[in-house]
Amino acid sequence: MTTTAQAPSRVDAPPVLEVRDLSVTFQTETGSVSAVDHVNLSLAPGEIVGIVGESGCGKSVTSMSLAGLLPRSARIDGSVRLQGQELVGAKPSALRAARGRDIAYIFQEPMSSLNPVLTVGRQVAEVLQVHERLSRKEVQERTVELLELVGIPSPRERVKHYPHQLSGGMRQRVMIAMAVACSPKVLVADEPTTALDVTVQAGILDVLRGLRDRFGTSILIITHDLGVIADIADRVVVMYAGRVVEQAGLHELFERPQHHYTAGLLSASPTPGRHAGTHRLQEIPGLVPVLSRQPDACTFAERCPAASERCSSKAPPLEPIGVGSGPLQAHEHLTACWHPRGDQPPQSPEAGR
Amino acid sequence: MSVFKRRAAQDDRPTAGHVPPAVPAAHGNEVVLELQDLVMHFGAVRAVDGVSLQIRRGKVTALVGESGSGKSTVGRCIVRLVEPTGGQVLLNGADVTHLSRAQMREHRRDVSIVFQDPAGSLDPRMLVGDVVAEPLQLQGGRRSRQERAERVTEGLQRVGLRPEVARRYPHELSGGQRQRVSIARALMSEPKILVADEPTSALDVSVQASVLNLLADLQRDIGFACLFITHDLSAVEYLADDIAVMYLGQLVEQGTREEIFARPRHPYTQALLAAAPVADPARQRERRPVLLGDDLPSAMDPPSGCRFHTRCPLAVAQCVEEVPALRKSGGAVAACHFVHEDGSAPDIRAGHATSAVTPAATTGSPA
Numbered sequence: 001m002t003t004t005a006q007a008p009s010r011v012d013a014p015p016v017l018e019v020r021d022l023s024v025t026f027q028t029e030t031g032s033v034s035a036v037d038h039v040n041l042s043l044a045p046g047e048i049v050g051i052v053g054e055s056g057c058g059k060s061v062t063s064m065s066l067a068g069l070l071p072r073s074a075r076i077d078g079s080v081r082l083q084g085q086e087l088v089g090a091k092p093s094a095l096r097a098a099r100g101r102d103i104a105y106i107f108q109e110p111m112s113s114l115n116p117v118l119t120v121g122r123q124v125a126e127v128l129q130v131h132e133r134l135s136r137k138e139v140q141e142r143t144v145e146l147l148e149l150v151g152i153p154s155p156r157e158r159v160k161h162y163p164h165q166l167s168g169g170m171r172q173r174v175m176i177a178m179a180v181a182c183s184p185k186v187l188v189a190d191e192p193t194t195a196l197d198v199t200v201q202a203g204i205l206d207v208l209r210g211l212r213d214r215f216g217t218s219i220l221i222i223t224h225d226l227g228v229i230a231d232i233a234d235r236v237v238v239m240y241a242g243r244v245v246e247q248a249g250l251h252e253l254f255e256r257p258q259h260h261y262t263a264g265l266l267s268a269s270p271t272p273g274r275h276a277g278t279h280r281l282q283e284i285p286g287l288v289p290v291l292s293r294q295p296d297a298c299t300f301a302e303r304c305p306a307a308s309e310r311c312s313s314k315a316p317p318l319e320p321i322g323v324g325s326g327p328l329q330a331h332e333h334l335t336a337c338w339h340p341r342g343d344q345p346p347q348s349p350e351a352g353r
Numbered sequence: 354m355s356v357f358k359r360r361a362a363q364d365d366r367p368t369a370g371h372v373p374p375a376v377p378a379a380h381g382n383e384v385v386l387e388l389q390d391l392v393m394h395f396g397a398v399r400a401v402d403g404v405s406l407q408i409r410r411g412k413v414t415a416l417v418g419e420s421g422s423g424k425s426t427v428g429r430c431i432v433r434l435v436e437p438t439g440g441q442v443l444l445n446g447a448d449v450t451h452l453s454r455a456q457m458r459e460h461r462r463d464v465s466i467v468f469q470d471p472a473g474s475l476d477p478r479m480l481v482g483d484v485v486a487e488p489l490q491l492q493g494g495r496r497s498r499q500e501r502a503e504r505v506t507e508g509l510q511r512v513g514l515r516p517e518v519a520r521r522y523p524h525e526l527s528g529g530q531r532q533r534v535s536i537a538r539a540l541m542s543e544p545k546i547l548v549a550d551e552p553t554s555a556l557d558v559s560v561q562a563s564v565l566n567l568l569a570d571l572q573r574d575i576g577f578a579c580l581f582i583t584h585d586l587s588a589v590e591y592l593a594d595d596i597a598v599m600y601l602g603q604l605v606e607q608g609t610r611e612e613i614f615a616r617p618r619h620p621y622t623q624a625l626l627a628a629a630p631v632a633d634p635a636r637q638r639e640r641r642p643v644l645l646g647d648d649l650p651s652a653m654d655p656p657s658g659c660r661f662h663t664r665c666p667l668a669v670a671q672c673v674e675e676v677p678a679l680r681k682s683g684g685a686v687a688a689c690h691f692v693h694e695d696g697s698a699p700d701i702r703a704g705h706a707t708s709a710v711t712p713a714a715t716t717g718s719p720a
């Protein structure tokens with residue numbers, strides 16, 4: 001089961017996106033908050049990587065820092081390379097050119113990302129006008145094509161509609177059309193289906209998968225929902241309190257979670273069939289800490305069932321676990337834990353109360 | 354128990370007024386709350402359009418549907434935050450549909466509600482202790498400060514909060530703690546029914562688990578009946594005794610949890626179950642959800658016949674013309690022309706209506 005056919009990602013090709021030692025600190029009135037701490041991750045061409053974690057884990061801050069979307073109060077250290085081009089510290093003009101053309105975003109709430117007083121056609125066309133040299137007619141044609149591509153029925157009519165005339169799912173499809181208008185290499189989808197109903201969510205995930213299959217778009221999907229991850233990701237990065245605590249191929253992660261936070265998340269997620277008769281979900285006691293600075297300790301230690309003294313005196317490095325590592329470096333199973341779970345089954349009761 | 358006067362079905366309304374009880378009488382469970390042909394229209398919007406539902410004493414009934422299905426409006430009608438346009442709400446057999454303001458005070462003791470967003474439903478300027486104590490005023494009678502403080506402490510401890518929390522403001526608490534405060538407050542008047550309207554949707558996975566567990570524990574210990582309103586079928590599998598599924602203001606299927614999960618009959622229920630992603634890649638990738646298309650039709654102008662026919666891959670001419678009545682099928686009721694009494698039902702994934710699933714072996718489900 002561990003070697004189920006991987007999706008058509010070319011893991012041996014050089015990554016389109018490479019993040020090295022990315023740290024983000026916010027200066028606030030009440031002091032500084034460390035949101036992201038030395039995060040490393042990479043995205044291969046045509047690969048779908050999921051970042052999973054709860055609110056406050058730094059997953060959205062990580063994604064927004066990639067193309068300079070954070071406010072000025074954020075201090076960003078480290079390196080983000082998009083097709084070899086360094087984005088951290090790049091000029092605003094360079095970032096503007098990269099956004100939309102090389103890297104594009106879709107967010108959770110399509111209604112607040114769309115302009116309510118412009119037709120959706122005009123908003124999709126704007127992206128094309130900014131980045132591509134096309135005649136008006138070509139722009140029109142391309143706009144209709146894009147709406148069709150993301151599965152909007154009767155696109156020629158829909159271009160004339162305003163956002164409020166569309167359902168939530170249709171709006172999110174428009175957002176995706178805008179994001180992929182200039183065929184970006186990397187699409188960052190931050191909780192793209194969280195505001196949508198399950199029946200609509202399935203359709204949106206299908207559109208994203210289609211983009212990868214047809215155009216080889218690499219997708220970084222940020223979600224708190226392990227069901228979405230299971231549906232679409234090739235590889236998973238688990239974040240906790242600003243750090244990457246585990247990283248592995250999809251099946252490997254779900255079958256042999258090594259970090260106790262990953263295992264806790266897995267057993268806390270309601271899964272049909274698993275809970276029948278048990279009448280209880282596993283819980284993770286405690287809360288995600290807000291850190292003014294990153295301690296030299298495991299930040300999950302106080303909620304962890306396996307914590308020892310070592311965990312609170314030294315931060316565990318993100319290292320390969322030795323098993324499951326193949327020739328492909330990107331598919332190594334990494335975890336930052338002094339007491340990895342080894343071969344314990346994913347839902348052993350120890351992970352809970 | 355069932356001595357309620359049933360209203361005759363109105364000809365112009367699509368649902369049948371006489372709905373066979375979904376839960377077999379063999380269960381011997383009393384009904385604490387009954388909705389009879391409940392209608393709630395907001396102007397032209399037909400939010401709830403003829404819903405009949407029974408909630409068993411001391412059991413958890415999950416009301417499931419997409420946004421816009423009218424499930425929250427049903428909850429608000431029960432708590433009487435809105436006055437229904439038509440139909441009846443019967444609490445222990447007594448009609449509470451159109452109570453006066455004075456009578457509402459009584460009613461509010463028996464029926465409590467917990468909302469989705471605890472940040473929006475707790476007064477930010479009230480101390481947690483005062484928030485929790487407020488329902489005590491409904492009960493009348495004079496209480497000393499000490500008595501009141503004791504009740505608050507008891508209420509907070511019941512939901513796993515320390516008594517000191519009483520002196521904090523809601524903004525000082527985490528989302529999960531705030532939702533615990535909402536639950537403590539809702540249970541203060543010892544209600545017969547708790548309406549929980551998406552109580553965990555705004556919470557993180559690990560916190561969600563602890564709040565769901567808390568609700569399950571309290572429900573078992575105290576024994577109130579609970580109407581758990583949710584869009585997430587997987588969240589109710591281990592919590593609900595009965596499940597009712599709504600679509601566009603109407604009930605499409607109702608039955609025990611075992612029946613609904615093992616043999617969903619209505620194509621919409623099947624689509625909902627198939628669409629919810631499973632946190633298990635091996636299983637998830639085998640499942641191919643049935644894509645329904647995005648658009649829930651407008652509740653101002655619902656489709657003719659079966660309201661689901663515009664999105665149903667199995668729809669035939671009959672579905673466009675005729676309104677399907679809720680009819681009994683094995684251990685559940687469903688409103689679909691292809692669901693039959695012998696338990697045979699359409700299979701949405703097979704793509705056509707003729708392939709019925711194997712008739713349900715009517716097993717006495719362990720409730």
